[in-house]
Amino acid sequence: MGKITGFKEFDRKTEAYRPVDLRIKDYGEIFTGYHDKAHLQEQGARCMDCGVPFCQSENGCPVDNLIPEFNDLIYHNKWQEALVRLLKTNNFPEFTGRVCPAPCEGSCVLSINNSAVAIKNIEQAIIDKGFDEGWVKPYIVEYRTGKKIAIIGSGPAGLAAADELNKIGHSVTIFERDDHIGGLLMYGIPNMKLGKDVVDRRVKLMQDSGVEFITNVDVGKDITTIQLQQNFDALVLTTGASKARDLLVDNRQAQGVHLAMEYLVKNTKSLLDTGSVDESDLSAKGKDVIVIGGGDTGTDCIGTALRQGAKSIVNFELMGKPPVERASNNPWPLWPLIYRVDYGHAEVTEIFGKDPRQYHLMTQSFIKDDQNFVIGLKTVNVDFKDGQLIQINGSEKIWNTQLVLLSMGFVSPEHYLSDDANIELDERGNYKAKYGQYITSQKSIFTAGDCRRGQSLVVWAINEGRGVAAKVNEYLA
Template sequence: MGKITGFKEFDRKTEAYRSVELRIKDYGEIFTGTHDVAHLQDQGARCMDCGVPFCQSSNGCPVDNLIPEWNDLVYHDKWQEALTRLHKTNNFPEFTGRVCPAPCEGSCVLGLNNPAVTIKNIEQAIVDRGFDENWIQPHKVLYRTGKKVAVVGSGPAGLATAEELNKLGHSVSVFERADRIGGLLMYGIPNMKLGKEVVDRRVNLLKTSGIEFITNVNVGKDISTEQLQKDFDALVFTTGATQARDLPVDNRDADGVHLAMEYLTKNTQSLLNTGHADDSELSAKDKDVIVIGGGDTGTDCIGTAVRQGAKSIVNFELMGKPPEDRAESNPWPLWPLIYRVDYGHAEATEVFGADPRQYHLMTKSFVKDESGKVVGLNTVNVDFKEGQLIEIDGSEKIWNTQLVLLSMGFIAPEHYLSDDANIDLDKRGNYQANYGEYATSQTGIFTAGDCRRGQSLVVWAINEGRGVASKVDEYLA
């Protein structure tokens, strides 16, 4: 695929983000919005004619993207054909091309001894051009089966489920408890990384294709699953894993200690409703901000706090700093557990003069003033010996803060819906259903995405949305 000697002739070069100086002044996407065709053709040419393309294996791409094929088509300037191949496996490449951490690149065969192909950049460029050229149009459903399906939750799993079932001719209604469609895509990922006009654009296509979207309805509270079962032939739960991991230490109830998703949601809502994210009651403006926990959500909190005008930002990590290169225990084609600088880290470094991350830190308690507001927290340095966490004597420290954001991942879906539907849970508290089957313990109720598998990637949500749609179709036959 690509150019036979391309991987020898061209070095890996990713598309640059907007400069930090400019992008921290607004909430527009960090991407430039333009794609250099010649540059991307060179990058596509780096894709080798691999005997086994690990990039599209289970370690690489959960939706089995036909990566070598569309890399080759881009190299040969066949962009519309590349888009057709991309959409064959991925319902929403404009989402994954922006927010996916690209495990495909971690599994790229070229990555054995050279920097991997810029797969993510190429994917985003293909779909962006598809929209620019009006190649992407609503799907026309020519035949209706007369069967009705209710999808509960409008994140990536729910949207993929709805689109696939709609293509099969079933009538689909998507229920969302929030005021806007998109779930994690709308409120869990800030505008800088995924513009909400990008989400709305795809949702509008789905609406035009015949899918019904119902907002501000919380199934399990506002309407029962029993009622939905009377009105629909099948139900699919794609509610996500929204129960966040908390930090039960002294003074957790202090005013100013918030879950990261609460912070991101309120600020995105404020931005969409008023045009000003710093109008939110949880604004970081002029505050010493501490983000506990890393990952994408922690980075998003940092990037948001930078834009709101935080006085300072520190990011606590319990684990140590990752190595610059793969460890022997982390071989290719596994996801490389290496040190990375994401957009939020780069922005905080530019503004405050140092990377905000502090490693081997464990929070012992929060400090609050007489009015109940958080004013600090106590930490201790830790180490790991033979798998055991050890506190280091004499390393205690008090940090000043007026806003603490807890970004420690998610443990399970909320259970009011599963209680209402009387479906079984697995040992981790997720909705019980086997991968590839997706059927819950109640006949006619299916589940997919993070609420079934646990917190995961957008690509896995799309994978399971496509999979559950196939099983629901079999059930309705």
């Protein structure tokens, strides 16, 4: 695929983000777009005729994108044909092209001893050009089956399931407890990484295709699953894994200690509702901010705090600093567990002069004042020996802070909906259903996405949304 000698002739080159000094002044997307088509054609040319495309393997793309095919089409400047290939497997490449960490690139054969093809950039460019050129249109269903499906939760899994079921001809209604459709895409990912106009554009397209959306209805509280079953032929639970992992140490209840998602949601909601940033007590403006936990959510907290005007930003990580190159126990084509600099880290480094991350740190307690406001926290350095965490005596340290954000992942979905539906949970507290089958312990109730598999990637949510749609269709046949 691509140019036979392209991987020898061209180096990897990714689309640059907007300059740091400009992008931190607003919440616009950090991306610069696909303006240099020649550069993208070169990247498509780098795709090797590798025989077995590991980018589409189990360790690569969860939705089995036809990556070598659309790379070759971009190399030959056939953008519309590339869009057709991309949409065969991925319902929402405008989301994955922006927020997916690109496991496909980690499994790229070229990355064994070179830099991977810039697959993620190509994917985003294809769909963005498709929208710009008017190639992406509503899917008009010619025949309706008369079957009705209710989907609870409008994140990527729910949207993918709805998109697939609607195309088959079933009537689909999505129920969302928040005031905007999108779930994680709307409120869990900041505007600078995923513009909400991008989410709204897709929702509008689905509405025009026949999908019905109902907001501000919390199934399990405002309406029961039994009531829904009286009006729908099948239910699909795609509520996400919204129960966050907490840090239960002394003075956890001090004011100024918040879960990361509470912080991110409030700022995004303020931007949506008023057009301005959140300026409540939860704002980082003028404060020494400490983010506990890494990952994408931690980075998003860092980027948001910087834009709000934080005085300083530090990011604690329990584990050590990852290696620059793959370790011997992390071979290709596994996802490379290496040191990376995400957008938030780069921004803080440029503004404050150093990377915000501090490694091998464990928080022992929060420190509060007489009014119950957090004013600091106490840490200890840790190490790992034979899989055991060891605290290093004499390494205790006090850190000043007026805002602490807990970004340590999610443990499970909330359980009021599963209680109402009377479905079984697995040993981790997720809705119990076998991958590939998606049926719960209750007839006609299916589940998919993070609420079934645990916290994961948007692309895996799309994978499961497509999968559950196929099983619901089989059930209704």
